[in-house]
Amino acid sequence: MPEITYREALKRALREEMQRDPTVVIWGEDVVAYAGGGAYGVTAGLAKEFPGRVRDTPIAEEAIIGIGIGAAMGGLRTVCEIMTVNFTLVAWDQIVNHAAKQSHMFNGQIKVPMVIRTPNGHGRTAATHSQNFDAWFASIPSLKVVAPATPYDAKGLLKTAIRDDDPVVFLEHLQLYSTRGEVPDEEYLIPIGEADYKRRGKDVTIVTWGRMTVESLKAARILAEEGIEVEIVDLRTLRPLDLSLALESVRKTNRMIVVEEGWRTGGLGAEIAASVQEVAFNYLDAPIARVAGLEVPMPYAKNLERATLPFAEDVVAAVRAMMQNQY
Amino acid sequence: MDRDTLISLYRQMLLIRVFEDRAAEMYAKAKIAGFLHLYNGQEAIAVGAVSALAPDDEIVVNYRDHGWALARGCTARAVMAELFGRATGTTGGRGGSMHLVDVKRHFWGGYAIVGGHLPLAVGLAVAAQYLKTGRVTLCSMGDGSTNIGTFHAALNWAKLWNVPIIFLVENNQYAMGTAYEVHSAVPMLTKAAGYDMYAEEVDGMDVLVVHEAVCRAAERARRGDGPVFLNAVTYRYRGHSMADPDVQRSKEEIAEWRRRDPITRFADEVLLKRELATPEELAAIRKSVEAEVEDAIEFADNSPEPPLESLYDYIYMQPVSHMQISGSLIRPPKLGGRVSPNGKHH
Ligand SMILES: Cc1ncc(C[n+]2csc(CCOP(=O)(O)OP(=O)(O)O)c2C)c(N)n1
Ligand SMILES: [Mg+2]
Numbered sequence: 001m002p003e004i005t006y007r008e009a010l011k012r013a014l015r016e017e018m019q020r021d022p023t024v025v026i027w028g029e030d031v032v033a034y035a036g037g038g039a040y041g042v043t044a045g046l047a048k049e050f051p052g053r054v055r056d057t058p059i060a061e062e063a064i065i066g067i068g069i070g071a072a073m074g075g076l077r078t079v080c081e082i083m084t085v086n087f088t089l090v091a092w093d094q095i096v097n098h099a100a101k102q103s104h105m106f107n108g109q110i111k112v113p114m115v116i117r118t119p120n121g122h123g124r125t126a127a128t129h130s131q132n133f134d135a136w137f138a139s140i141p142s143l144k145v146v147a148p149a150t151p152y153d154a155k156g157l158l159k160t161a162i163r164d165d166d167p168v169v170f171l172e173h174l175q176l177y178s179t180r181g182e183v184p185d186e187e188y189l190i191p192i193g194e195a196d197y198k199r200r201g202k203d204v205t206i207v208t209w210g211r212m213t214v215e216s217l218k219a220a221r222i223l224a225e226e227g228i229e230v231e232i233v234d235l236r237t238l239r240p241l242d243l244s245l246a247l248e249s250v251r252k253t254n255r256m257i258v259v260e261e262g263w264r265t266g267g268l269g270a271e272i273a274a275s276v277q278e279v280a281f282n283y284l285d286a287p288i289a290r291v292a293g294l295e296v297p298m299p300y301a302k303n304l305e306r307a308t309l310p311f312a313e314d315v316v317a318a319v320r321a322m323m324q325n326q327y
Numbered sequence: 328m329d330r331d332t333l334i335s336l337y338r339q340m341l342l343i344r345v346f347e348d349r350a351a352e353m354y355a356k357a358k359i360a361g362f363l364h365l366y367n368g369q370e371a372i373a374v375g376a377v378s379a380l381a382p383d384d385e386i387v388v389n390y391r392d393h394g395w396a397l398a399r400g401c402t403a404r405a406v407m408a409e410l411f412g413r414a415t416g417t418t419g420g421r422g423g424s425m426h427l428v429d430v431k432r433h434f435w436g437g438y439a440i441v442g443g444h445l446p447l448a449v450g451l452a453v454a455a456q457y458l459k460t461g462r463v464t465l466c467s468m469g470d471g472s473t474n475i476g477t478f479h480a481a482l483n484w485a486k487l488w489n490v491p492i493i494f495l496v497e498n499n500q501y502a503m504g505t506a507y508e509v510h511s512a513v514p515m516l517t518k519a520a521g522y523d524m525y526a527e528e529v530d531g532m533d534v535l536v537v538h539e540a541v542c543r544a545a546e547r548a549r550r551g552d553g554p555v556f557l558n559a560v561t562y563r564y565r566g567h568s569m570a571d572p573d574v575q576r577s578k579e580e581i582a583e584w585r586r587r588d589p590i591t592r593f594a595d596e597v598l599l600k601r602e603l604a605t606p607e608e609l610a611a612i613r614k615s616v617e618a619e620v621e622d623a624i625e626f627a628d629n630s631p632e633p634p635l636e637s638l639y640d641y642i643y644m645q646p647v648s649h650m651q652i653s654g655s656l657i658r659p660p661k662l663g664g665r666v667s668p669n670g671k672h673h
Contacts, residue, residue: 060483062476066446070448093443104642107421
């Protein structure tokens with residue numbers, strides 16, 4: 001199978017869906033002119049291929065999302081790009097009070113087939129530009145929230161998200177855009193709400209998503225050399241949350257660590273750990289542990305940034321500790 | 328405008344007035360709860376505007392929405408039942424007073440976050456432009472929503488993309504208890520001028536003036552001349568909502584505006600003066616309106632509450648079939664079961 005980048009996988013998904021359905025449009029800041037298309041290059045070239053359907057917008061996130069909602073109500077399938085997840089904060093009223101309210105509050109009379117594409121990530125950009133709100137998005141009823149880790153998942157999930165009749169928050173990642181992975185040339189879709197085993201193992205279950213799936217896979221290779229076989233459940237969708245694989249796995253390994261990039265307090269890891277112990281308490285040989293981001297506004301300095309974020313080494317340390325019954 | 332149309336405008340305004348007065352009574356009797364924002368005084372705006380639009384033009388309004396729903400043809404029964412929180416209401420008791428809706432009638436709803444619906448309305452207009460439906464979107468709002476960010480973002484974008492939309496300010500001169508001079512730095516039309524938008528100020532207490540202004544605006548927007556901004560000057564007779572003791576406005580000021588009442592003025596200066604109706608005919612209309620609202624109250628009161636099993640309906644329009652278990656969708660025991668059936672969907 002050919003290998004392509006996560007960025008290219010996303011672009012192919014956009015292209016295929018735009019070819020398939022003339023009501024699909026892409027709006028966002030700098031998705032057309034800047035650097036050939038997109039602050040991170042995802043939409044590069046699409047404006048030329050689809051005249052009038054990919055449009056640069058004002059810097060007004062509340063309007064990008066709000067107008068995206070309205071246009072979706074009115075019969076389009078809007079794909080709104082928010083340059084990074086940090087800027088969604090400006091538009092939270094539109095996401096929470098509007099996108100996520102229409103279908104239920106209006107009793108099925110209004111649907112909002114919209115995708116909000118936005119990357120998590122960091123890169124020496126300090127506190128306002130290096131945040132992760134996965135848990136916030138995932139706590140909102142009526143939203144669908146997706147966070148793919150691989151090019152394969154990114155393409156299949158974005159295509160599904162665009163065809164979906166509900167608002168989907170599609171969380172990409174700056175550190176993943178240039179990663180490569182196998183993506184078939186043939187068309188495929190990945191359902192929303194389905195977790196995936198990214199590695200099979202018998203000793204510890206790691207439940208994770210997004211960039212931390214990639215870090216956990218790196219950790220797994222290190223741990224395998226020590227004779228520890230971790231099983232990695234990649235959630236892929238954060239709402240609705242599919243814990244079936246996590247439960248299946250922990251019933252086998254009897255140990256679980258949830259690995260997330262965001263802050264620990266109120267993180268999705270807390271929700272997952274609580275839900276799993278409610279259902280599978282008797283299977284646990286150890287408390288469910290969490291690896292998460294440290295709770296500080298992200299510093300700029302290289303060493304401090306590195307210390308704040310979880311990486312493979314943190315996963316390795318947590319797994320070793322669990323195997324030595326240190327939790 | 329022919330006699331029947333004029334009589335119909337009168338009847339609609341009166342229906343709204345009587346509906347609101349009875350709704351206030353029902354609130355006092357605790358049949359209605361939460362926030363109840365009444366439309367008394369502003370009837371000429373919804374009735375004048377809706378009568379100027381095509382049946383498939385899109386309408387988006389704020390939470391002061393009973394008048395709009397009734398003018399757009401929602402039945403008094405469905406609206407009253409919604410206020411009562413019953414299954415027969417416009418959203419089956421989901422949205423309540425502030426979130427009436429009837430998409431069949433291209434009435435896209437009442438919205439209760441000040442300024443939040445403006446981008447939605449622009450989006451509907453962008454969709455109409457893209458799909459070449461020829462529809463115009465009318466977005467009404469209060470004077471208090473012309474300072475928040477979404478107002479400026481929406482006007483800028485509407486002008487930039489030249490979309491077919493009418494921004495209609497129902498300028499009742501107060502945002503809750505805050506008077507226009509206290510919340511706005513510049514006159515209303517200056518705000519529209521900031522976006523080089525065609526704008527008019529209209530007497531919001533005169534149904535024919537509003538009707539004509541919206542006709543002109545819709546024509547402009549429909550022929551591709553872009554957005555129009557209307558500042559309809561009006562007044563609300565009652566407090567902001569039923570929770571408002573209404574102490575900040577003077578009795579004289581309220582009395583002064585009541586003398587310009589849109590319904591009596593229309594009856595006296597148009598229907599009676601032009602001999603389009605006799606006083607007896609107008610009295611008969613009032614009787615029929617009162618009966619209609621009385622019937623709506625009975626209907627609402629006798630309607631069932633929404634079934635508990637409907638709680639999860641339409642959480643998603645497209646439920647996720649692969650979901651095995653999801654903390655957020657585990658049903659509490661009182662709804663009878665652990666795992667959500669995913670709810671109803673189309
Ligand atoms: C963003 C937001 N802030 C505050 C409120 C509370 N609130 C509801 S209505 C209102 C006044 C709005 O006045 P205006 O826009 O003039 O509309 P009117 O009630 O006069 O029709 C306020 C402050 C709200 N609903 N939304
Ligand atoms: Mg006002």
